[in-house]
Amino acid sequence: MTETILEVKNLEANLEDGDKILKGLNLTIKAGEVHAIMGPNGSGKSTLSKILSGHPAYKVSSGSMNFLGRDLNELEANERANLGLFLAFQYPLEIAGVNNLEFLRMAYNSKQKYHGLEEADPLDFDDLVESKLEILSMKNDFLNRNLNEGFSGGEKKKNEILQMLILEPKLVVLDEIDSGLDIDALKAVANGINAYKNTGNGVLMITHYQRLLDYVVPDQVHVLSEGRIVLSGKADLALELEKKGYDILNAKLS
Amino acid sequence: MPNLAERNKNEIEFIEQIFRASSSMLSEIPNIRSRQETAIKRVTELGFPQKSSEDWKYYDSQPILENFFTLDICEINKLDKEIIRKHRFPECSENLLVTVNGHFSKELSSTSLTNKNISIIDFNDPDQLKKHPTEEEIINQHFAHKINQEDSFFKACNTALMSNGFLLSVPDDTEIEETIQILHFSNESCFNQTRSLIHLGKNAKLKIIVSYIGLANSHFVNNAVVELILSEGAHFKLDKIQDDTQQGILLYDLYARLMKNSNFEYNSLDLKANHSRDNIKVDLLEPGANAGLAGFYILNKDRKAHNVIKVNHLVPNCTSNQLYKGIISDSARAEFNGEINVSEGANGTNATQLNKNLLLSNTAHIDSRPQLKILADDVKCSHGSTVGELDEDEIFYLLSRGIKKDDALAMLTLSFCEEIIQKVTIDSAKQHIRNLTLENLDTTIHTANTVHKLK
Ligand SMILES: Nc1ncnc2c1ncn2[C@@H]1O[C@H](COP(=O)(O)OP(=O)(O)O)[C@@H](O)[C@H]1O
Numbered sequence: 238m239t240e241t242i243l244e245v246k247n248l249e250a251n252l253e254d255g256d257k258i259l260k261g262l263n264l265t266i267k268a269g270e271v272h273a274i275m276g277p278n279g280s281g282k283s284t285l286s287k288i289l290s291g292h293p294a295y296k297v298s299s300g301s302m303n304f305l306g307r308d309l310n311e312l313e314a315n316e317r318a319n320l321g322l323f324l325a326f327q328y329p330l331e332i333a334g335v336n337n338l339e340f341l342r343m344a345y346n347s348k349q350k351y352h353g354l355e356e357a358d359p360l361d362f363d364d365l366v367e368s369k370l371e372i373l374s375m376k377n378d379f380l381n382r383n384l385n386e387g388f389s390g391g392e393k394k395k396n397e398i399l400q401m402l403i404l405e406p407k408l409v410v411l412d413e414i415d416s417g418l419d420i421d422a423l424k425a426v427a428n429g430i431n432a433y434k435n436t437g438n439g440v441l442m443i444t445h446y447q448r449l450l451d452y453v454v455p456d457q458v459h460v461l462s463e464g465r466i467v468l469s470g471k472a473d474l475a476l477e478l479e480k481k482g483y484d485i486l487n488a489k490l491s
Numbered sequence: 492m493p494n495l496a497e498r499n500k501n502e503i504e505f506i507e508q509i510f511r512a513s514s515s516m517l518s519e520i521p522n523i524r525s526r527q528e529t530a531i532k533r534v535t536e537l538g539f540p541q542k543s544s545e546d547w548k549y550y551d552s553q554p555i556l557e558n559f560f561t562l563d564i565c566e567i568n569k570l571d572k573e574i575i576r577k578h579r580f581p582e583c584s585e586n587l588l589v590t591v592n593g594h595f596s597k598e599l600s601s602t603s604l605t606n607k608n609i610s611i612i613d614f615n616d617p618d619q620l621k622k623h624p625t626e627e628e629i630i631n632q633h634f635a636h637k638i639n640q641e642d643s644f645f646k647a648c649n650t651a652l653m654s655n656g657f658l659l660s661v662p663d664d665t666e667i668e669e670t671i672q673i674l675h676f677s678n679e680s681c682f683n684q685t686r687s688l689i690h691l692g693k694n695a696k697l698k699i700i701v702s703y704i705g706l707a708n709s710h711f712v713n714n715a716v717v718e719l720i721l722s723e724g725a726h727f728k729l730d731k732i733q734d735d736t737q738q739g740i741l742l743y744d745l746y747a748r749l750m751k752n753s754n755f756e757y758n759s760l761d762l763k764a765n766h767s768r769d770n771i772k773v774d775l776l777e778p779g780a781n782a783g784l785a786g787f788y789i790l791n792k793d794r795k796a797h798n799v800i801k802v803n804h805l806v807p808n809c810t811s812n813q814l815y816k817g818i819i820s821d822s823a824r825a826e827f828n829g830e831i832n833v834s835e836g837a838n839g840t841n842a843t844q845l846n847k848n849l850l851l852s853n854t855a856h857i858d859s860r861p862q863l864k865i866l867a868d869d870v871k872c873s874h875g876s877t878v879g880e881l882d883e884d885e886i887f888y889l890l891s892r893g894i895k896k897d898d899a900l901a902m903l904t905l906s907f908c909e910e911i912i913q914k915v916t917i918d919s920a921k922q923h924i925r926n927l928t929l930e931n932l933d934t935t936i937h938t939a940n941t942v943h944k945l946k
């Protein structure tokens with residue numbers, strides 16, 4: 238039997254000050270699977286990704302989130318990361334004065350330490366980073382810049398994928414990783430995702446467009462609407478949605 | 492002594508003690524001596540700073556008074572050489588000037604400096620001065636400039652009581668490549684008068700990194716005064732690191748006068764003193780002069796830092812900018828009181844001013860008062876201030892990469908001040924500043940953690 242990586246059951250969550258955003262969400266991702274979530278703006282996609290990774294602004298009011306057999310609710314955000322949950326942000330943050338390479342090394346070593354492993358030898362680590370840069374056609378000078386500071390939209394997204402490749406998580410949640418990318422950047426990012434993907438890990442992609450799904454083919458496509466998954470299907474569901482828009486929801490659900 | 496009757500007993504006693512002490516501090520150099528005599532008069536005329544004055548509104552000078560009576564006017568300048576080794580930056584190994592408790596120490600300073608075309612004149616050495624007529628003229632012209640109109644009480648005290656500060660002067664068309672390090676130590680429980688006069692000739696270039704270092708385990712007050720003259724086309728960069736002990740009170744007075752097309756870059760790092768008050772005044776006296784003032788203060792416990800800054804655009808076509816950033820936690824307090832003054836006719840002025848603060852606890856406090864006073868028409872001026880906390884989303888971003896909360900908070904706090912630290916000339920100094928900042932953060936982070944949990 239394949240390993241279950243993520244199991245979300247009847248998840249309800251709200252903002253710290255009240256508004257309910259997720260209203261009974263179910264989602265199961267098994268090892269080796271690629272899932273895509275689509276859905277109208279404001280339906281709760283980013284919220285789901287942040288709740289999974291432990292953002293303090295949201296509160297889970299009922300339901301459960303299980304990651305590799307652990308209850309996510311009992312883990313701090315950094316513990317979730319160290320256990321292998323990775324979120325690529327829709328809007329990656331710019332952190333002035335923090336060197337990109339230094340940051341990568343800190344993140345990598347945090348995980349090593351968490352698992353009682355040795356910190357990376359700096360030279361070996363540089364080699365590791367360089368091999369990943371190649372996959373993304375990123376230049377070396379990215380490393381000497383400050384974390385996302387002054388990066389273009391596309392560069393920020395590539396930098397998220399770079400972090401993902403180095404941290405080798407068990408589950409990645411990619412929040413609109415394809416938004417604002419030109420064709421070349423989109424291919425580079427898709428390259429990165431395909432290099433990451435294997436039979437032992439999982440991918441959850443939040444997207445509005447079919448074009449990413451041409452490169453990274455999903456096993457399942459879900460539609461999130463008003464805080465719930467209202468429709469699930471195979472890869473062709475995304476094609477249908479792109480052609481007909483979310484109006485088909487009304488037809489299918491009624 | 493005028494209107495002393497209205498002042499409280501301690502203030503009168505303070506001034507009387509200064510008055511008495513000054514008589515034994517008078518210089519043998521006539522031009523210095525006569526200004527000291529004027530300074531004593533100014534001390535009594537000005538009287539101890541009162542809260543009713545705008546510049547002193549937020550500064551509680553009572554601790555100075557309370558401490559003063561336990562302090563001596565220090566005449567000791569002994570220091571273990573080992574200590575110097577600990578504080579010198581390797582990049583400046585051969586370019587070191589040392590004062591101890593306000594007294595210039597020839598023995599502790601490196602001798603090679605004068606080979607580099609810099610004159611160092613000890614105010615306490617009349618014979619040396621006689622051999623240097625150019626420097627004598629500089630002192631005559633610029634030491635205790637307009638002391639009869641001096642409006643800073645503590646600067647007047649310094650002039651009256653200082654016995655051996657120094658003049659550092661670079662001749663015309665001389666560029667000093669290496670950075671000069673100046674170490675001002677306070678190692679006794681004293682009311683120290685630290686004094687220097689820095690003069691750059693036409694097109695001269697110089698970089699100095701100054702540290703005020705407190706070693707005394709009991710209270711002390713370091714009353715430091717720097718006078719600075721940049722001649723036409725001169726370039727000067729001054730990094731000031733305030734590395735005093737938690738028992739120290741640092742009063743720092745910098746008065747810079749900038750001539751045509753000269754350039755002054757100043758970076759102030761207030762890292763450790765219990766109280767500090769910086770009084771910075773820059774006069775842009777001829778067209779084309781430029782002043783860039785940057786500052787960083789980090790405060791925890793019940794410490795205080797006050798920055799009172801006046802940049803005076805007195806003629807057309809000068810530029811200036813001020814960027815001060817602060818991190819305040821626990822029940823610490825800071826004041827940023829910055830003025831840009833543009834005189835009538837000073838058209839073509841371009842001036843900016845910005846003060847940014849991070850408050851890391853509910854009891855931390857900032858009084859931020861950026862001010863513009865503009866009497867000319869054709870000027871570009873901007874000013875502003877911000878007060879905020881660490882950004883929750885930035886913290887989350889770092890946590891989501893596996894980084895521990897304390898480390899994330901430390902990284903973001905350092906990231907906030909890195910913009911200022913980057914301006915410092917010397918790499919080992921930058922690292923030293925980061926380390927001192929992190930020391931401050933130990934308690935700060937603890938506080939921040941509780942704040943975030945409360946939310
Ligand atoms: N931190 C927040 N503060 C206020 N409203 C929020 C916050 N996070 C999410 N919301 C609201 O929750 C809803 C879902 O937002 P989001 O998850 O970002 O949608 P999506 O990513 O699907 O476009 C929206 O109505 C949004 O305005």
Ligand SMILES: [Mg+2]
Pocket residue numbers: 282283284327412413
């Ligand atoms: Mg979104």
